[in-house]
Amino acid sequence: MKWFLALVVVLNLLVAMYGSFKQRPPADVRAQEVSPELVxxxxxxxxxxxxxxxxxxxxxxEPLRETSAPKAEPAVAAKxxxxxxxxxxxxxxxxxxxxxxxxxxxxxxxxAKPAEAAAACLQWGPLDDKLLARVKGGVPQLKLKAGQxxxxxxxxxxxxxxxxxxYPPLATQAETSxxxxxxxxxxxxxxxxxxxxxxxxLSLGLFGKEDAAKGLAARLKAAGYDKALVQQKGQKASKTTxxxxxxxxxxxxxxxxxxxxxxxxxxxxxxx
Numbered sequence: 001m002k003w004f005l006a007l008v009v010v011l012n013l014l015v016a017m018y019g020s021f022k023q024r025p026p027a028d029v030r031a032q033e034v035s036p037e038l039v040x041x042x043x044x045x046x047x048x049x050x051x052x053x054x055x056x057x058x059x060x061x062e063p064l065r066e067t068s069a070p071k072a073e074p075a076v077a078a079k080x081x082x083x084x085x086x087x088x089x090x091x092x093x094x095x096x097x098x099x100x101x102x103x104x105x106x107x108x109x110x111x112a113k114p115a116e117a118a119a120a121c122l123q124w125g126p127l128d129d130k131l132l133a134r135v136k137g138g139v140p141q142l143k144l145k146a147g148q149x150x151x152x153x154x155x156x157x158x159x160x161x162x163x164x165x166x167y168p169p170l171a172t173q174a175e176t177s178x179x180x181x182x183x184x185x186x187x188x189x190x191x192x193x194x195x196x197x198x199x200x201x202l203s204l205g206l207f208g209k210e211d212a213a214k215g216l217a218a219r220l221k222a223a224g225y226d227k228a229l230v231q232q233k234g235q236k237a238s239k240t241t242x243x244x245x246x247x248x249x250x251x252x253x254x255x256x257x258x259x260x261x262x263x264x265x266x267x268x269x270x271x272x
Contacts, residue, residue, distance in 0.1 A: 120252050121271035124259060125241030126154075131263060132240050138258045142251050144244070153240040162206050163213035164233045166193075167225065169200035176200060186223055204228065243271060 127135060139149065167183075167190070170176045176192060180202055183190050190202045204220070207213040213230045220228035244255055259268050 120247040120249075121243065121245045122247065122252065122255060122268045123241055123243050123271055124255075124263075124268055125266065126239035127242070127263070127266065128237060128239060131266070132242075134262055135242065135258075138262060139242075141258065142244070142247075142254050144251070148245050148247065148251075150243045150245070151240050152243070153238050155238055161232045162208055163210045164206050164231050165204040165213050165216045165220075165228060166198065166231070167202035167204060167220070167228050169202070173200065176202065183220075183225070188220060188223075188225075206233070245271070 124135065167179070170179060180190055180192060183202070183204070188204060190204045193199055193201045193203055205213070205216055207216070210230070210232075217228045217230050220226075244251075247255065256268060259266075
């Protein structure tokens with residue numbers, strides 16, 4: 001047993017001597033993984049002092065170079081933010097500059113409205129005597145000034161009048177009587193008007209339809225009596241058209257409301 005123990009001791013000594021004389025290869029600091037949490041960045045103006053000089057070593061400088069690159073990334077990322085922030089400010093500034101000032105806009109609108117309203121001219125009609133009286137009863141609501149209202153009247157034949165065929169009188173009453181007899185002989189019944197504005201004319205017929213009256217006049221002309229005429233008879237009706245000039249916006253609105261209430265079937269027209 002003694003020789004066995006001596007052998008073990010000798011082997012242990014040989015192993016220890018081999019380990020002490022074996023040269024270890026230099027460690028590659030770059031190949032080592034460094035945790036970002038353990039890296040501490042030093043300020044740019046930092047200088048080692050006497051106390052910290054032994055602690056600073058070459059391996060510590062390697063991680064400092066490797067971790068210096070990410071330091072520039074926040075600055076690069078911050079540039080787009082500055083552009084993004086400045087862009088909305090520029091858009092807002094342009095929008096605010098494009099907005100008209102409230103005082104100037106109101107002043108322009110106020111000056112434009114009277115000019116537009118001053119050119120307003122509307123006509124209401126034609127109105128018969130009954131409607132005219134009705135309309136004139138509501139006109140004072142418009143508060144018109146002198147010269148803003150004018151009216152024009154004309155006479156028109158009343159609706160439903162009949163059509164009269166007649167022949168003008170000749171130079172003398174005797175000639176007219178002779179013509180009357182000739183017409184009767186050719187089948188054209190007639191008589192000489194004794195009164196009213198058409199005294200001395202030959203009345204040849206009164207028709208309810210214009211086509212029938214024109215047909216008789218055509219037959220007379222074909223028979224050689226080319227002076228036969230057609231006229232619509234009936235009572236004359238006066239029709240009046242009111243013209244409202246230089247109305248302002250308020251007067252125009254009141255006039256339109258009055259027209260819709262009083263004469264829905266007779267609208268307003270622009271002065272032509």
